[in-house]
Amino acid sequence: MPSSKSTKRTSTTNQVRINAGVWRSRLLKFPTVEGLRPTPERVRITVFNWLGQDLTGKTCLDLFAGTGAFGFEALSRNAKNVVMIESSNLAYQSLVQNQTLLKADNCQTLNQDVLVFLSQNTQRFDIIFCDPPYHKTWLDKLLPLLNQHVSENGVVYVEAEFEIKSNEHWLVKKQSKAGNVFYHLLSFVIPAQVGIQFT
Numbered sequence: 001m002p003s004s005k006s007t008k009r010t011s012t013t014n015q016v017r018i019n020a021g022v023w024r025s026r027l028l029k030f031p032t033v034e035g036l037r038p039t040p041e042r043v044r045i046t047v048f049n050w051l052g053q054d055l056t057g058k059t060c061l062d063l064f065a066g067t068g069a070f071g072f073e074a075l076s077r078n079a080k081n082v083v084m085i086e087s088s089n090l091a092y093q094s095l096v097q098n099q100t101l102l103k104a105d106n107c108q109t110l111n112q113d114v115l116v117f118l119s120q121n122t123q124r125f126d127i128i129f130c131d132p133p134y135h136k137t138w139l140d141k142l143l144p145l146l147n148q149h150v151s152e153n154g155v156v157y158v159e160a161e162f163e164i165k166s167n168e169h170w171l172v173k174k175q176s177k178a179g180n181v182f183y184h185l186l187s188f189v190i191p192a193q194v195g196i197q198f199t
Contacts, residue, residue: 016069019045020053021076028098030067033091038067039131039159043178047157048073050174050185051127055079061125061149063114063132063142068095070129070157072102081106083125085117115141124151131159143170147188156186 015027016038030036039047047070056078062071065084075082084107086092092111099107110117114132128150132138139160146156147169155173158164163182166172174185 016067017041018069018073018076020048021073021078023072023076023102026076026102028067028069028072030094030098031090033066033088036066036088036091038069039183040178040181043159043176043181043183044069044073046176047183047185048077051155053077055127058126059123059151060127060129061085062129063117064130065095065109066091066131068098070131071107072098072104074127074129075102075104075107079106079127081108083107083123084109085112085114087111087113118142118145118149121149124149124154126151126154128154128156130156134161139164150188154187156188157183158186159183 014032015029018024018026018028019041054077055074058074058079060071060074060079060082062068062082062084065071065086068084071082071084084095086095086109089111092109095109099109128146130142130146132142139158150156160182161180163175164172164184169189170186171189172184173187176183
């Protein structure tokens with residue numbers, strides 16, 4: 001059974017904490033999956049400080065949802081709804097289990113490749129969380145597409161192994177670094193016609 005496999009492959013250290021809101025201090029367990037690296041808690045605290053703490057009425061998209069830490073934290077802070085995308089079947093099963101545990105009815109969890117999802121999605125989101133696996137050039141593929149999915153006054157959170165600079169397509173509104181993790185809050189400037197180049 002899937003639940004038995006998930007239990008066997010979940011370490012007692014594989015958990016993240018929701019920091020604020022209706023589910024404050026709740027722990028979310030997640031399985032050991034290759035490439036799954038939870039965003040450090042102090043980084044998530046900073047990000048939600050940037051976002052203004054209370055997300056009432058906001059719609060959110062959590063690409064590469066992984067542990068679900070960003071998506072469930074957004075819901076805990078009164079986000080209107082969250083869509084979580086996760087390609088790993090094992091991680092997806094864990095997300096569904098945590099969604100059931102929290103009774104997060106305004107959450108949609110999809111076991112799907114992010115590029116497939118984006119090619120089919122017609123909704124625009126106020127906040128997009130984008131924390132892809134490192135060293136796989138995901139941002140080169142994704143940033144030219146995300147302007148079609150973020151709302152007019154929306155923002156995109158991006159985590160990467162390198163620093164992102166403002167350019168003619170994206171404005172870096174906030175940025176910081178924790179260890180080897182660079183994290184940013186971006187807003188879209190003008191329609192992107194070409195791929196994004198990083199320096």
